[in-house]
Amino acid sequence: MEQTVGAKLLLLWVICCGHGRVGGLSGYTKVIEVTNGGPWGDWAWPEMCPDGFFSSGFSIKVEPPQGIQGDDTALNGIRLHCAGGNAELNTHVVESQSGRWGVWSEPLWCPDGSFLVAFSLRVEPPMTPGDNTAANNVRFRCSDGTELEGPGQTWGDFGNWSEPCPKGLCGLQIKIERPRGLRDDTAVNDVRFFCCLS
Template structure:
Protein backbone atom coordinates (compact mmCIF):
# COMPACT_ATOMS: atom_id res chain seq x y z
CA UNK A 1 0.00 0.00 0.00
CA UNK A 2 1.50 3.39 -0.93
CA UNK A 3 2.54 5.48 2.06
CA UNK A 4 -0.27 7.41 3.76
CA UNK A 5 -3.17 5.61 2.10
CA UNK A 6 -5.69 3.72 4.19
CA UNK A 7 -6.08 0.00 3.59
CA UNK A 8 -8.47 -0.99 6.36
CA UNK A 9 -11.10 0.23 8.80
CA UNK A 10 -12.76 -0.66 12.09
CA UNK A 11 -16.02 0.45 13.68
CA UNK A 12 -17.18 1.49 17.14
CA UNK A 13 -20.54 -0.28 17.41
CA UNK A 14 -23.09 -0.39 20.20
CA UNK A 15 -25.12 -3.63 20.04
CA UNK A 16 -28.93 -3.48 20.11
CA UNK A 17 -30.11 -2.25 23.53
CA UNK A 18 -33.60 -3.75 23.50
CA UNK A 19 -36.64 -2.08 25.04
CA UNK A 20 -36.55 0.39 26.78
CA UNK A 21 -32.86 1.00 25.90
CA UNK A 22 -31.56 3.76 23.63
CA UNK A 23 -29.86 2.47 20.47
CA UNK A 24 -27.02 4.45 18.91
CA UNK A 25 -25.62 1.70 16.58
CA UNK A 26 -22.51 3.03 14.77
CA UNK A 27 -20.54 5.43 16.99
CA UNK A 28 -17.23 5.79 15.18
CA UNK A 29 -14.92 4.76 12.34
CA UNK A 30 -11.15 4.32 12.37
CA UNK A 31 -9.10 4.17 9.19
CA UNK A 32 -5.97 2.02 9.32
CA UNK A 33 -2.87 2.88 7.31
CA UNK A 34 -0.30 0.14 6.84
CA UNK A 35 3.43 0.67 6.99
CA UNK A 36 5.23 -1.65 4.63
CA UNK A 37 3.56 -5.00 3.96
CA UNK A 38 2.53 -5.69 7.56
CA UNK A 39 -1.00 -5.21 8.84
CA UNK A 40 0.42 -5.31 12.36
CA UNK A 41 2.36 -2.05 11.96
CA UNK A 42 -0.41 0.48 11.42
CA UNK A 43 -1.18 4.12 11.93
CA UNK A 44 -4.79 4.85 12.88
CA UNK A 45 -6.80 7.86 11.69
CA UNK A 46 -9.86 8.65 13.78
CA UNK A 47 -12.15 11.63 13.83
CA UNK A 48 -14.57 12.34 16.66
CA UNK A 49 -16.57 9.31 17.84
CA UNK A 50 -19.60 8.67 20.02
CA UNK A 51 -19.14 7.18 23.47
CA UNK A 52 -20.98 3.85 23.24
CA UNK A 53 -19.98 0.38 22.10
CA UNK A 54 -16.67 -1.35 21.42
CA UNK A 55 -14.18 -1.30 18.54
CA UNK A 56 -14.24 -4.11 15.98
CA UNK A 57 -11.18 -5.80 14.55
CA UNK A 58 -10.02 -4.08 11.33
CA UNK A 59 -11.21 -5.24 7.91
CA UNK A 60 -8.49 -4.98 5.24
CA UNK A 61 -8.39 -4.49 1.48
CA UNK A 62 -6.66 -7.46 -0.16
CA UNK A 63 -3.02 -7.34 -1.23
CA UNK A 64 -1.76 -3.86 -1.97
CA UNK A 65 -5.21 -2.35 -2.67
CA UNK A 66 -6.49 0.58 -0.61
CA UNK A 67 -9.77 2.31 0.33
CA UNK A 68 -11.24 4.56 -2.37
CA UNK A 69 -14.97 5.13 -1.60
CA UNK A 70 -17.72 4.48 0.96
CA UNK A 71 -21.47 4.26 1.40
CA UNK A 72 -23.51 4.50 4.59
CA UNK A 73 -26.42 2.44 5.93
CA UNK A 74 -28.81 4.97 7.48
CA UNK A 75 -32.05 4.43 9.35
CA UNK A 76 -34.64 7.12 8.45
CA UNK A 77 -35.72 9.49 11.23
CA UNK A 78 -38.96 8.49 12.96
CA UNK A 79 -41.04 10.40 15.48
CA UNK A 80 -41.71 9.14 18.00
CA UNK A 81 -39.07 6.42 17.91
CA UNK A 82 -35.58 5.33 18.85
CA UNK A 83 -33.42 6.93 16.16
CA UNK A 84 -29.90 5.72 15.36
CA UNK A 85 -28.64 7.68 12.33
CA UNK A 86 -25.80 5.74 10.67
CA UNK A 87 -25.84 2.00 11.39
CA UNK A 88 -23.06 0.63 9.19
CA UNK A 89 -20.56 1.49 6.44
CA UNK A 90 -19.19 -0.20 3.35
CA UNK A 91 -15.83 0.72 1.84
CA UNK A 92 -14.71 -0.08 -1.70
CA UNK A 93 -11.09 -1.00 -2.29
CA UNK A 94 -9.02 0.07 -5.31
CA UNK A 95 -9.29 -3.49 -6.71
CA UNK A 96 -13.12 -3.33 -6.57
CA UNK A 97 -13.53 -5.49 -3.44
CA UNK A 98 -16.24 -4.18 -1.10
CA UNK A 99 -15.85 -4.48 2.68
CA UNK A 100 -18.89 -4.26 4.96
CA UNK A 101 -18.39 -3.40 8.61
CA UNK A 102 -19.92 -5.29 11.55
CA UNK A 103 -22.48 -2.56 12.27
CA UNK A 104 -26.22 -3.07 12.59
CA UNK A 105 -28.60 -3.86 9.72
CA UNK A 106 -31.28 -1.21 10.34
CA UNK A 107 -31.99 1.13 7.44
CA UNK A 108 -30.71 1.04 3.88
CA UNK A 109 -27.44 1.78 2.09
CA UNK A 110 -27.32 5.02 0.16
CA UNK A 111 -25.28 6.00 -2.87
CA UNK A 112 -21.51 5.48 -3.05
CA UNK A 113 -19.35 8.51 -2.38
CA UNK A 114 -17.17 9.92 -5.14
CA UNK A 115 -14.10 7.75 -5.60
CA UNK A 116 -10.59 8.80 -4.54
CA UNK A 117 -8.38 7.53 -7.40
CA UNK A 118 -5.20 7.87 -5.29
CA UNK A 119 -6.81 6.56 -2.09
CA UNK A 120 -8.38 7.89 1.10
CA UNK A 121 -6.06 9.90 3.36
CA UNK A 122 -8.46 11.47 5.88
CA UNK A 123 -11.79 11.27 7.64
CA UNK A 124 -14.27 13.68 9.22
CA UNK A 125 -17.30 12.60 11.22
CA UNK A 126 -20.55 14.32 12.19
CA UNK A 127 -21.42 13.28 15.74
CA UNK A 128 -24.45 14.15 17.86
CA UNK A 129 -23.18 14.89 21.36
CA UNK A 130 -24.89 12.97 24.19
CA UNK A 131 -28.06 14.88 24.98
CA UNK A 132 -28.94 13.29 28.32
CA UNK A 133 -32.31 12.34 26.87
CA UNK A 134 -33.55 8.98 25.71
CA UNK A 135 -32.72 9.24 22.00
CA UNK A 136 -29.05 9.70 21.17
CA UNK A 137 -27.87 8.93 17.62
CA UNK A 138 -24.05 9.35 17.89
CA UNK A 139 -22.59 9.04 14.33
CA UNK A 140 -24.72 10.81 11.70
CA UNK A 141 -22.43 11.30 8.70
CA UNK A 142 -18.85 10.97 7.46
CA UNK A 143 -16.70 12.71 4.91
CA UNK A 144 -13.52 11.27 3.40
CA UNK A 145 -10.56 13.22 2.09
CA UNK A 146 -8.69 12.01 -0.99
CA UNK A 147 -4.93 11.67 -1.16
CA UNK A 148 -3.35 14.32 -3.36
CA UNK A 149 -0.56 12.12 -4.70
Protein backbone atom coordinates (compact mmCIF):
# COMPACT_ATOMS: atom_id res chain seq x y z
CA MET A 1 0.00 0.00 0.00
CA GLU A 2 2.78 2.42 0.97
CA GLN A 3 4.58 1.82 -2.33
CA THR A 4 1.40 2.40 -4.34
CA VAL A 5 0.79 5.70 -2.54
CA GLY A 6 4.45 6.64 -3.12
CA ALA A 7 4.15 5.93 -6.84
CA LYS A 8 0.98 8.04 -7.08
CA LEU A 9 2.65 10.92 -5.25
CA LEU A 10 5.65 10.67 -7.58
CA LEU A 11 3.35 10.74 -10.62
CA LEU A 12 1.61 13.84 -9.21
CA TRP A 13 4.99 15.52 -8.65
CA VAL A 14 6.05 14.68 -12.20
CA ILE A 15 2.86 16.13 -13.68
CA CYS A 16 3.15 19.34 -11.65
CA CYS A 17 6.84 20.12 -11.52
CA GLY A 18 9.18 17.36 -12.66
CA HIS A 19 10.56 18.49 -16.01
CA GLY A 20 14.18 19.36 -15.22
CA ARG A 21 16.11 16.14 -15.86
CA VAL A 22 17.40 14.28 -18.89
CA GLY A 23 14.58 13.88 -21.39
CA GLY A 24 12.12 15.38 -18.89
CA LEU A 25 9.81 13.17 -16.86
CA SER A 26 6.72 13.48 -19.02
CA GLY A 27 7.52 10.69 -21.49
CA TYR A 28 6.34 7.67 -19.51
CA THR A 29 3.07 5.88 -18.84
CA LYS A 30 3.46 4.33 -15.38
CA VAL A 31 5.85 3.38 -12.58
CA ILE A 32 6.70 -0.26 -11.85
CA GLU A 33 7.87 -1.45 -8.43
CA VAL A 34 8.49 -4.60 -6.41
CA THR A 35 7.30 -5.33 -2.87
CA ASN A 36 10.50 -6.60 -1.22
CA GLY A 37 12.66 -3.45 -1.15
CA GLY A 38 14.73 -2.61 1.93
CA PRO A 39 13.40 -0.24 4.63
CA TRP A 40 16.25 2.26 4.92
CA GLY A 41 17.11 5.43 3.06
CA ASP A 42 15.28 7.97 0.95
CA TRP A 43 14.19 8.18 -2.67
CA ALA A 44 16.76 10.05 -4.78
CA TRP A 45 16.00 12.02 -7.93
CA PRO A 46 14.55 10.20 -10.95
CA GLU A 47 16.57 10.02 -14.17
CA MET A 48 15.14 9.39 -17.63
CA CYS A 49 16.43 8.21 -21.00
CA PRO A 50 16.39 10.93 -23.67
CA ASP A 51 13.25 11.15 -25.81
CA GLY A 52 13.19 8.37 -28.40
CA PHE A 53 15.58 6.14 -26.41
CA PHE A 54 14.71 2.97 -24.46
CA SER A 55 16.69 0.77 -22.05
CA SER A 56 18.30 -2.16 -23.79
CA GLY A 57 20.97 -2.87 -21.18
CA PHE A 58 22.09 -2.22 -17.61
CA SER A 59 25.08 -2.28 -15.29
CA ILE A 60 25.37 -2.28 -11.51
CA LYS A 61 27.81 -0.96 -8.91
CA VAL A 62 28.68 -3.63 -6.35
CA GLU A 63 30.97 -3.72 -3.32
CA PRO A 64 32.77 -7.07 -2.90
CA PRO A 65 32.38 -8.96 0.41
CA GLN A 66 34.26 -7.21 3.23
CA GLY A 67 34.97 -10.24 5.43
CA ILE A 68 33.89 -11.00 8.99
CA GLN A 69 35.07 -7.69 10.45
CA GLY A 70 33.95 -5.53 7.52
CA ASP A 71 30.70 -3.70 6.75
CA ASP A 72 29.04 -5.04 3.61
CA THR A 73 26.84 -2.80 1.45
CA ALA A 74 26.50 -5.01 -1.68
CA LEU A 75 24.45 -3.11 -4.31
CA ASN A 76 25.49 0.56 -4.58
CA GLY A 77 24.00 1.65 -7.90
CA ILE A 78 22.09 0.77 -11.07
CA ARG A 79 22.61 2.27 -14.53
CA LEU A 80 20.29 1.97 -17.49
CA HIS A 81 21.89 1.93 -20.94
CA CYS A 82 19.40 3.67 -23.19
CA ALA A 83 19.57 2.91 -26.89
CA GLY A 84 18.42 4.86 -29.90
CA GLY A 85 18.76 2.60 -32.92
CA ASN A 86 21.90 0.44 -32.79
CA ALA A 87 22.48 -0.39 -29.10
CA GLU A 88 26.26 -0.59 -29.47
CA LEU A 89 26.73 2.73 -31.29
CA ASN A 90 24.05 5.13 -30.06
CA THR A 91 23.61 4.86 -26.29
CA HIS A 92 23.04 7.14 -23.34
CA VAL A 93 23.66 6.09 -19.71
CA VAL A 94 21.37 7.24 -16.89
CA GLU A 95 21.59 6.58 -13.17
CA SER A 96 19.87 7.89 -10.10
CA GLN A 97 22.00 8.47 -6.99
CA SER A 98 24.60 5.78 -6.26
CA GLY A 99 26.59 4.77 -3.18
CA ARG A 100 30.30 5.39 -2.69
CA TRP A 101 31.43 1.76 -2.47
CA GLY A 102 32.19 -0.81 -5.16
CA VAL A 103 32.85 -0.72 -8.90
CA TRP A 104 30.60 -0.66 -11.97
CA SER A 105 30.10 -3.89 -13.90
CA GLU A 106 30.28 -4.21 -17.65
CA PRO A 107 26.87 -3.68 -19.30
CA LEU A 108 24.57 -6.63 -19.92
CA TRP A 109 22.47 -6.23 -23.09
CA CYS A 110 19.17 -7.62 -24.29
CA PRO A 111 19.75 -9.55 -27.54
CA ASP A 112 18.80 -8.58 -31.09
CA GLY A 113 17.32 -5.16 -30.48
CA SER A 114 15.03 -6.24 -27.63
CA PHE A 115 14.67 -4.06 -24.53
CA LEU A 116 14.19 -4.27 -20.75
CA VAL A 117 10.54 -4.71 -19.71
CA ALA A 118 10.44 -6.01 -16.08
CA PHE A 119 12.70 -6.51 -13.06
CA SER A 120 13.18 -8.44 -9.83
CA LEU A 121 15.27 -7.35 -6.84
CA ARG A 122 17.40 -9.53 -4.55
CA VAL A 123 17.11 -8.18 -1.01
CA GLU A 124 18.43 -9.40 2.33
CA PRO A 125 15.79 -8.83 5.03
CA PRO A 126 16.77 -6.76 8.12
CA MET A 127 19.05 -8.65 10.50
CA THR A 128 19.15 -7.73 14.20
CA PRO A 129 21.85 -8.05 15.26
CA GLY A 130 23.91 -8.42 12.10
CA ASP A 131 25.46 -6.67 9.12
CA ASN A 132 22.59 -5.39 6.98
CA THR A 133 23.03 -5.09 3.21
CA ALA A 134 19.45 -4.54 1.94
CA ALA A 135 19.48 -4.78 -1.90
CA ASN A 136 22.14 -7.13 -3.25
CA ASN A 137 21.36 -7.66 -6.93
CA VAL A 138 18.84 -7.05 -9.72
CA ARG A 139 17.68 -9.05 -12.72
CA PHE A 140 15.74 -7.92 -15.76
CA ARG A 141 13.50 -9.57 -18.32
CA CYS A 142 13.88 -8.50 -21.95
CA SER A 143 11.06 -8.08 -24.45
CA ASP A 144 12.12 -11.32 -26.18
CA GLY A 145 11.87 -13.29 -22.88
CA THR A 146 15.61 -13.35 -22.12
CA GLU A 147 16.49 -12.88 -18.43
CA LEU A 148 19.64 -10.98 -17.44
CA GLU A 149 21.01 -11.19 -13.88
CA GLY A 150 23.53 -8.67 -12.60
CA PRO A 151 26.85 -9.74 -11.02
CA GLY A 152 25.73 -8.72 -7.52
CA GLN A 153 26.02 -10.41 -4.14
CA THR A 154 24.05 -13.51 -3.09
CA TRP A 155 22.65 -12.50 0.31
CA GLY A 156 18.88 -12.57 0.53
CA ASP A 157 16.44 -13.74 -2.11
CA PHE A 158 14.96 -12.47 -5.34
CA GLY A 159 11.37 -11.32 -4.89
CA ASN A 160 8.53 -11.50 -7.38
CA TRP A 161 8.83 -9.96 -10.81
CA SER A 162 7.41 -6.48 -11.31
CA GLU A 163 4.60 -5.78 -13.72
CA PRO A 164 5.91 -5.54 -17.29
CA CYS A 165 6.33 -2.32 -19.26
CA PRO A 166 4.99 -3.21 -22.75
CA LYS A 167 7.17 -0.61 -24.48
CA GLY A 168 10.19 -0.91 -22.19
CA LEU A 169 11.88 0.94 -19.34
CA CYS A 170 12.80 4.61 -19.84
CA GLY A 171 13.98 5.74 -16.42
CA LEU A 172 14.70 4.86 -12.81
CA GLN A 173 14.69 6.14 -9.26
CA ILE A 174 16.80 4.67 -6.44
CA LYS A 175 16.03 4.46 -2.72
CA ILE A 176 19.40 4.80 -1.01
CA GLU A 177 20.72 5.13 2.53
CA ARG A 178 23.38 7.79 2.98
CA PRO A 179 26.73 6.77 4.55
CA ARG A 180 26.39 6.42 8.33
CA GLY A 181 30.04 6.76 9.37
CA LEU A 182 31.21 3.90 11.58
CA ARG A 183 27.78 2.27 11.72
CA ASP A 184 26.08 -0.33 9.51
CA ASP A 185 25.72 0.95 5.91
CA THR A 186 23.34 -0.54 3.34
CA ALA A 187 23.51 1.82 0.29
CA VAL A 188 20.79 0.82 -2.26
CA ASN A 189 17.57 -0.45 -0.65
CA ASP A 190 14.99 -0.29 -3.44
CA VAL A 191 14.39 0.90 -7.02
CA ARG A 192 11.44 1.83 -9.22
CA PHE A 193 11.37 2.15 -13.01
CA PHE A 194 9.37 4.26 -15.47
CA CYS A 195 7.63 2.70 -18.47
CA CYS A 196 8.22 4.19 -21.92
CA LEU A 197 5.37 6.13 -23.48
CA SER A 198 6.17 5.06 -27.04
